[in-house]
Amino acid sequence: xxxxxxxxxxxxxxxxxxxxxxxxxxxxxxxxxxxxxxxxxxxxxxxxxxxxxxxxxxxxxxxxxxxxxxxxxxxxxxxxxxxxxxxxxxxxxxxxxxxxxxxxx
Numbered sequence: 001x002x003x004x005x006x007x008x009x010x011x012x013x014x015x016x017x018x019x020x021x022x023x024x025x026x027x028x029x030x031x032x033x034x035x036x037x038x039x040x041x042x043x044x045x046x047x048x049x050x051x052x053x054x055x056x057x058x059x060x061x062x063x064x065x066x067x068x069x070x071x072x073x074x075x076x077x078x079x080x081x082x083x084x085x086x087x088x089x090x091x092x093x094x095x096x097x098x099x100x101x102x103x104x105x
Contacts, residue, residue: 010092014051022085023082040089043070044089060098063096067093070090
């Protein structure tokens with residue numbers, strides 16, 4: 001995936017994310033020691049910042065921690081709706097942090 005494609009993909013994923021409802025059954029739930037609502041909020045805040053300006057080092061570090069947390073929780077979420085919601089968060093975090101290619105959409 002080219003840099004231009006990545007630049008187009010992040011706003012697209014962000015729009016999808018803003019339209020998506022948080023999976024109700026995951027509200028107030030911890031998976032693998034991670035608070036899923038807080039993880040969502042942390043990634044969303046950093047992604048939102050990255051869309052309006054250059055990502056600062058503090059937010060990039062936050063994204064790196066979130067990426068590790070997402071990779072830990074994704075296998076344990078257990079249903080398609082929740083998995084897709086958190087896979088999209090993972091993709092956005094990778095793109096906003098400027099890391100590697102994400103899967104083809």
